[in-house]
Amino acid sequence: MIRPVRVVAIAHRDRLVELKGRRGWVLPAVMVGLMLPISGAPQQGIGRVASQFIPTKIAAVGEVPSSILALDGVTEEDAPQALHFANANNVVEVTTTRVPTVIRNTLDATDPRPVGLSIHQTPPSMPSRSMFLALLSASTLTGAVSASIGGERSGRTFIALLAASVTRLEVVLGKWLAWGGLGASSALMAAFVTIVLGRLSMGWWLLPMVTVPLSFVALGLWLVRQASDVMGGTTVTLRVLPAIVGVTGTIAWIVGQDIPLVGAAIPMGGALIAAGSTWGNGAAPALVATASTLALTAWLLHATSTDLEENLETSGTSARWAFALRTTIVAAMAWWPALLIPLLWGIAGNAHLSETLPRPPGVLAGAAGLFAVTALWLLRQRTDRPRWFSQPTVTGVVVSLVVGALLAAGSQWSMASTVLHFGEEARLRMAAALWPSWTGPFIGLTAILADELLFRGWLQERVGPAWAVAAWTAVKSPFDPLGGILQGIALTGIVQQTGSIWTAAIARSAAVVTAVYLPNVPPPLALGALLFAAVAMTLWARGATPSAS
Amino acid sequence: MISPRDGPALLALCQIMIRRLFREGMVVRSMLWPPVLTAGTLVGTMVVVVLLKSPATVAIPSTLSAELTRELTAAEFQLIWVDDPAAAVKRGDVWAGTDGTTLWLTQGDGGSVSLESIVRKHHGSAWRPVPPKQLPGADQSSLAGTTFVQIITILFALYGVVFGIGMVARDRDDGTLEAELSLPISRWVPGAARWIAGTLVLSIFLGYSIAIFDAIIGVTNPLQLMRHGIAACGGSMTLGIIVIGTAGTKQGFSGPLAFALTSATALFGVGFSALAIAPYVPLASVFAGGSGWSPLGLTLASGVLTGAGFGWRSGKG
């Protein structure tokens, strides 16, 4: 049951709350100020403005022929995007990913044996200015949409609205109408100006053009449904809305080049591209785009209404396994991208890029990520100085050094047992980053400290040793789970017994140093060393006060 | 006006603001989003490229010299023998075609550098393009990585606008700001604390993003980019605080935000259009290059002005 009168009343209230005051004209003025020039500017004017953003300067470096240097706009400069000229046996070599036409023509002019170049490219259908008008009408409402739920929560005004005799859906529809209506009417006004001035003719594109701000606002409301204040809401809309609109728009445009109706059927992106009259003036793409986007809009509004509460109950602690799983995923996302992506570059056909990338930043960035994860959790949990920072005893240090030596032997078994080539690549990459560069010890120590703080410190404290070992193995040793588990057990045992993460850090540092000088150990012996370390530390830790809360 | 209590109060307020920002899940996720999502997108793209990479098909006539044919095969082009390579390209059957003296392409000349290089070399041309072993640059780092960082800097600068407006607007609405202004400290302190905390938090996450990109794709002169980035973050914080400060208490959030975001975007536009001044202006300098020291200095000065302006404005009630 939807009662239009109440929906309109909520919309009116929302607009009043946001736009009242002596500067209430600012938002409409910004909208008009941005949209009017684009609506009315002649086509050539738009082209001239756009051309300002296309770089006209060409940087060249190396043995640049004088005919090239004589060209307008060519400067001799060692810029990142510069063309590199070289002379190899009287042949001019231009190192670049693309030869600008003016350079090509100049070089061809003096070439006794030129190679002809013929490009058969169908120019892609480009959207007209109405797409940008639709986009502007929607994007200027980002703040209003973000404030409409988060602002109500932080201002404590939401509770009265939710306790009133209106349904959640009516509340959401009211907010949608307030800002979607403003966006749609401003888009229509801009379209009116464009048509009256003869820049565009009336067409089916008007339908998807109005749909764009309506869907944009619905998506925005869905994104901020859990925002506790305007800042939280805006940071979400600011990053997610452009991404969704950009991705769906690009996909719709690319797909629509061949099959317009399929492109139009992509929600949001289809409407955006159809708003630009990209697929001609036919009714079908505009209607399909409008229908699919409005369907998504309806779903988003419904989904928002079912998840709209006055205050967000913080669930706090979840089950240990859930917390461990969450931390594992976050830690893996912090640690692996910097190390793995360069390898993927190579596999994807960019071996040159992968090989020449510096390695130390990978490990440093990963370690920084793990530090950041620990710091964020600690800050969020309001923990005082953790007790696992305590100073270790002399016995603890001695035992750590011995365990470190055992782990070093064990690591040889881990290396030998790695079945996945990919994992070994990653490990070698890490090894290259850590050794023998002079920065190696520093980077290595940073990585070790980051590990111990997160896995043996914070995580062990929160979820207990078993889940901490599981998380450690999943994040740091996914290619060698057995080795990871045994190493994890040994290090956990040390921390449990000594009550300090420094002992585990000492053990791992000792392991790294020993591994460099250790002669080859037969695999069974290496596995034995790992097992011994794990069992010995478990036994040693028995009777110690568990550090998990 | 400076009182002896201002220093410790500034530190304490900064600490509170920073902790508050870190405890806001949505805010933290937003700042972690650029490196994580972009890195994820890169992984996804590469996996798709690996799985779906279509072979570079090149149409050649049977009369093409055996040597050129061998060279093309060695370069992993998939050759298709046709009578008329030009027609095959025109029909869209193949990616490119050549008869040894002419090159027919379907997608402009980007990405065809290695094919053109082989054909020109074999034909005996006086020049030829060479695909870079890695993207060229002054310090052999990646232009693509630099561009990623510049785009992410825009996002962080827009967050700066939101932080500047949000940290004042919400605290004004819930009474926190009033409580701070009633403390026995100078009135510039609450504004300066917000500016410092916001700029610091944004800079930390921007720094992490730059480190990630330097590691996975390489960026040109990361420290220089970092200077431009901090300047942009601080500059946008200033913009946000000034806009909400002048809007007055009877004003909503959306108008000032739309105005400040538009102004920030316009400043980025200056980076493209007014190259003479852009390297010295915070935000504009991100795309204009330069050492980054000037915009950084200007941003720090703007931080001081923000505090002073905040104190003056709040003194007026």
Place this chain on the structure above:
Amino acid sequence: MSWATLVAMTHGLILENLVKRFHTASRGEVVAVDHLSLAVKAGEVYGLLGPNGAGKTTTLRILATLAEADSGTITVAGVDRNSNPMGAREVLAYVPAEAGLPVRLSPREVVRLFARIQGVTDGNNRADALLERMGAASYADMACGELSTGMKRRVVLARALVHQPQVLLLDEPTDGLDVHGRREVLSLIREQAEAGRTVILSSHIMGEVERVIDRIGVVNHGKMVAEGTLDEVLAQSKTSSLDDAFVALVHTP
């Protein structure tokens, strides 16, 4: 007519075996409301008393459909709140402890807008009349952000009454008010009961409520520890004043 229907008709509010649990980061699972039952007649003012964190606000929030209970049944003016929350919202009004007024709107705008949102016919006139009756007409066109706490409390009451609810839920209605403000608000509350409304108010300040309440329920740790008229509660606690009774009843060693 069944006994249950009869009870539902004569009582503005019936609450049986209400249970609500929360998970918190610091304390794990907390039972905020523990098998709470109560019934309040139409025209009666019921004081839900208890220390901070006793579960009063949670109970009122559940009644106002702002939170869901884990178990229990609730009838609001004859409407089953669990199966028909919308119907329940039509007949009740919730006044939270914090005013929650948009700082940039005037009281008149707020009350008029709520009249429209609640679908009240002739809402503008009724809103104006209510503001008059609440003594808020003199500042009805000022911005809510400029009002004192007492002024805001009157506006909030006007906003709550604009759709003529049968049940009024008031959470700490006198919080932050001075002596005059407290007296005025309490007399306004008494007026509502005399007009036939069911009123539940929560408070942790004993002295001020005993002048207006008909019956008291004392809750502690989510459980009802004493219930009845003032005299009955004093007898149960073997004390002579409500303050002493409160201390005796909620005392935890």
